[in-house]
Amino acid sequence: MPKAPPLLIQSTTRHQVYLEGHKTHVANEFKPFLKKMAKIVNQRLGVKDITEFNRVRLEKMIKHIHDDVSDVYRSHYKVWCEQVYDLAEYEAGFEVRSLSNIVDNCDFALPSRSQLESAVKNTPFTSLPGPDKGKLLESFYAEWSMKTINSVDGIVRAGFYNGLTTPQIVRQIIGTPKLKFADGQLNKGNRDIEILTRTALQHSAAVARKTVGLANSDIVRGIQIVATLDGRTSTQCKARDGQIYPISTGPYPPYHPGCRTSFVYTLDNRYSFLDKNATRASRNESGTVTPVDAKKDYYHWLKDQSKDFQVSVLGKKRAVLFRDGKLSVERFKELNYDKNFKQRTLEEMEELEPLVFERAGL
Numbered sequence: 473m474p475k476a477p478p479l480l481i482q483s484t485t486r487h488q489v490y491l492e493g494h495k496t497h498v499a500n501e502f503k504p505f506l507k508k509m510a511k512i513v514n515q516r517l518g519v520k521d522i523t524e525f526n527r528v529r530l531e532k533m534i535k536h537i538h539d540d541v542s543d544v545y546r547s548h549y550k551v552w553c554e555q556v557y558d559l560a561e562y563e564a565g566f567e568v569r570s571l572s573n574i575v576d577n578c579d580f581a582l583p584s585r586s587q588l589e590s591a592v593k594n595t596p597f598t599s600l601p602g603p604d605k606g607k608l609l610e611s612f613y614a615e616w617s618m619k620t621i622n623s624v625d626g627i628v629r630a631g632f633y634n635g636l637t638t639p640q641i642v643r644q645i646i647g648t649p650k651l652k653f654a655d656g657q658l659n660k661g662n663r664d665i666e667i668l669t670r671t672a673l674q675h676s677a678a679v680a681r682k683t684v685g686l687a688n689s690d691i692v693r694g695i696q697i698v699a700t701l702d703g704r705t706s707t708q709c710k711a712r713d714g715q716i717y718p719i720s721t722g723p724y725p726p727y728h729p730g731c732r733t734s735f736v737y738t739l740d741n742r743y744s745f746l747d748k749n750a751t752r753a754s755r756n757e758s759g760t761v762t763p764v765d766a767k768k769d770y771y772h773w774l775k776d777q778s779k780d781f782q783v784s785v786l787g788k789k790r791a792v793l794f795r796d797g798k799l800s801v802e803r804f805k806e807l808n809y810d811k812n813f814k815q816r817t818l819e820e821m822e823e824l825e826p827l828v829f830e831r832a833g834l
Contacts, residue, residue: 475716481698506662508544538624542621694718711808752765793828
């Protein structure tokens with residue numbers, strides 16, 4: 473299968489910077505809902521000392537808090553969903569514009585808003601690990617938000633049985649002004665919403681762009697994974713960078729909660745002439761953003777970084793293998809990951825290639 477045109481990689485990596493900023497904006501819009509939850513907790517617990525409650529009265533109050541906080545999440549979900557769908561519509565338009573910029577005299581199909589909404593709503597998170605794998609958008613939101621709802625219930629119940637005063641319980645839920653409420657359970661819920669939002673928006677963008685690719689399958693043949701070139705990129709995303717998959721099956725990002733990995737289209741062979749000079753952004757250990765060849769994948773880029781940066785990304789022993797094991801980048805990746813892109817242990821790597829460890833002095 474042909475590789476993606478470098479100019480598409482260039483536009484996608486630059487666009488991902490916009491998308492990360494947009495994720496932050498959407499996540500921050502949860503703050504008014506968070507304040508509403510704090511107000512509910514204050515109002516519901518701002519009664520006679522909870523230590524004087526009996527069990528029946530306590531459970532009744534917990535149910536009121538549970539229902540009220542759930543209502544706030546439901547209100548947020550409606551607003552949040554529209555933002556997820558808005559992004560899908562924007563991303564589809566972006567992909568059509570990107571294709572039109574490099575392929576002349578071609579009228580690309582653009583899916584409708586309703587088609588994109590349906591696709592985002594009904595496409596599961598197929599590449600996420602653990603219990604989130606296979607969830608649809610609504611259940612994904614519901615289960616992440618339920619963490620905070622259940623935690624608040626538990627704090628009130630445990631506080632009562634441990635003999636805590638009402639102010640002590642409120643502090644555990646809301647936090648303290650001295651720490652800007654960062655020590656409260658609701659702030660942890662805010663971080664959950666941020667991760668949830670970043671993951672859902674990456675999913676929305678991927679589904680929208682997949683939908684565009686399928687609608688233009690006479691030209692679009694597959695996808696090429698594009699990870700972020702910096703020290704924060706996850707193990708599985710480093711391994712997938714540059715991998716090529718069929719447009720119909722993927723696997724598509726996000727590959728983990730908070731994933732920043734994107735992809736570009738690979739085009740039909742008749743567009744191989746588009747292999748022009750282009751760049752993608754990278755961020756080194758000092759935080760400086762510099763352009764590198766768009767065709768360079770994560771580990772070829774890492775080869776050009778300092779020893780200290782390689783250690784920070786790979787760990788000390790893997791970095792020594794990477795530098796001194798006299799392995800090609802491709803062979804290092806084969807040793808470092810299994811067929812499911814799970815990182816092997818050093819013991820497993822040594823069992824496969826003991827001479828490499830000898831050459832590296834390990």
